[in-house]
Amino acid sequence: MAVAAKKAPSGSNPKNQLGGLASAGINVFFVIYSALCIIPLLLIISVSFSNEQSVITHGYRFLPETFSLEAYKFLLNDIGQIAYSYGISISVTVIGTILSMFIIALFAYPISRDHFPHAKFFTFFVFFTMLFSGGLVPWYLVYVNLLDLKDTLWALIMPLIMSAFWVLIVRTFFKETVPGAVLESAKIDGAGELRIFFQIVLPLSLPVMATVALFQTLTYWNDWFLSLVFITNDHNISVQYFLYKMLANISYLSTNPTAAAEIARSGGMINFPSETVRMALVIVGVGPIVFAYPFFQKYFIRGLTVGSVKG
């Protein structure tokens, strides 16, 4: 929250501050609103730590009637599916984010150079994709019929690599932050464009690249739409898609072949604590990224405020 810390509120003059009552009112208001942001998650956490039987009799409560770790124990026993889904989500996120950063930066650099005669054309080439789209059907057919990527990990990675929005943001950053004079003198010294890009432009653009990386990480981790559209078998089920299937159909876990084998091994269907397990899964699925976000928030906010500037 670097934004807020820079300055005192509306003028540093102590006379120009709210009265005690109004000030207290604002404080109370935000305590309540912040609680509203956390409470829904607390409910889920509480259910995940409850005894299955008490959840079935009393419903979801904010405090577990009977504290129990059985849901998490079950997830540990069912490590096969959970670890597998985690593996899918992490692979997609890591590969997708790295490819995305490089391909976006490599595209943004030429169109940021004024002397490149086709810079305008290629800027429009990427910008136009924000204005018009062919719609879901032809897009689906390209991936499924033309590229034959149905049920593959590439179907979860490829569609999100080239984000037109971030290409334009990175281009603006290159244009405004990397001094043209430096690039010119590097050229005169005989450095090639690739060398200029990797040794001068990229190191100077770490803030914007970090922003892109963080947003793309979040996009890939939280994505379920591509799975919904392209994944039809029981392989390549990411964490988010696994959660979706669990909510859409509570018996999904028991119909999933990997999970079913685990359930059978751990004593059959009767002992399967489905209510608490799926809430435990949400906590697992919210993922490390969300718990880490307060540390990265500085970059997120920079990215968001950059976003409101002309691209």
Place this chain on the structure above:
Amino acid sequence: MANATIDAASPERAYVKPRKTARGQYLRKYWIFYAMMLPGIALLVLNNYIPMFGIIIAFKTINYQEGFLGSPWSGWTNFKFLFASSDSYIIIRNTLLYNSLFIVLNMTIPLLFALMLNEMKNRFLSKLHQTIMFLPYFLSMIVVSYLVFGFMSDEHGYLNGTLLPALGLEPVRWYFTEEVWPIVLPLINTWKGMGYYAVVYMAAIIGIDDEYYEAATIDGASKWHQMKSITIPLIMPIITIMTLLQIGRIFNADFGLFYQVPRESGALFPVTNVIDTYVYRTFLTVGDIGLSSAAGLFQSVVGFLLVFLSNWAVRRFNSENALF
């Protein structure tokens, strides 16, 4: 090439030659740029440009034996079917009404929050609240749908299980009750986007020069007057651009919000079906390629016109803020 050398004096050669050299020079001089852009271009072509040509599907009766190009043309039949169905009215109405409401809420409530946050004396608390307010922004719609389910589930939900009995009220079957969703969905949308919009407005407010407030304090202006005459007018450009950007996308609904959060409850379709969910369901659940692509094309074309319209409006308001 040989001909050109022989016929050196012909005017045609004189015209063609420089163009060829220029193109060759471009390629030789900038080949590295084209090479750098190649992966990006390939992805854009596959992911965006080829599908744009796929809009012809909306004008065809697709049968898989003859392929997409070979299938017979059907003219406007798919569109006639689309607009003859009662769905078309419902999805367009829902998309426009929900998005209009979202735009108003996203403009006013986060602005109010930003103004209040700005008045907080304790900087640490202000930072803490902003961080917590950002939490919903980072949750996937799947997780949000679980959070809503925790409260609104028929059997075990907190509302039916604890809150309503405590108030002496009968349980409600939330996922079958149409009336509550036009309230619930905007609430969720505002809650989820609050962190984003409040921070954007907050950054704009922080950027205002202190001098204005100093002068106003000396002149004895109240907080209310300062807000009305300094803060709001000075951040008006940001408010306008944020709002117009959303108006340009008024025909595109948030698929996750309308598909995940109501858990595809058929009883709620009259209030939760929007163009995006309709396109998805008609294509991948029902399997009607023609109808789905007609709805998709209609959405793209109207959306395209709206972007231009809102950009024209931005340009009229302040050409600095125009997108293009």
